Amino acid sequence: GEDVEQSLFLSVREGDSSVINCTYTDSSSTYLYWYKQEPGAGLQLLTYIFSNMDMKQDQRLTVLLNKKDKHLSLRIADTQTGDSAIYFCAEKRTGTASKLTFGTGTRLQVTL
């Protein structure tokens, strides 16, 4: 299929780690991305990883890439209430005119 899949909802307690998962479709995708959408706003790029990397860390964010399983994850350490948002993974497929294919989005709810 053509879908980039994510679970729809994740709830975590403030201070815990969050792990958001994504399964993509094109094993030759060059870049994979995580975007964040806060309520009433457009998407903002959080981080990205090049396909020849297994891991990328950026402050509280850790991206893990398993190319064999076409699985991407985003770990947020010490999750804060300000992290409550919808998180989209996206892949840049080869052979496409610079378009991204987005997942369905995971709504992260952070509780006190």
Added chain:
Amino acid sequence: NAGVTQTPKFRVLKTGQSMTLLCAQDMNHEYMYWYRQDPGMGLRLIHYSVGEGTTAKGEVPDGYNVSRLKKQNFLLGLESAAPSQTSVYFCASSTVGLTNEKLFFGSGTQLSVL
């Protein structure tokens, strides 16, 4: 720092009416995109443009038309609105020609078709 600006932010239409959504970017980006966002379906690409005067179809182009007369503007038109076009519409732009792809999004237009 305006970035990507969409107008209007909200609109309600009756079935069969027409309207145009305007997207403007001040970052001198070559590529511009229109997406629609529906619950449980993520973002789907409607049309895109790789430069002034060019347009191309995306994943769900039916019922929409676009124009890119100026590099900074990308217009999305609905000639005869249908309830199935009720959605949140996002415009985005990017500098491409590079291997990486970073999209900058507008804040969205919520459209309801009754």
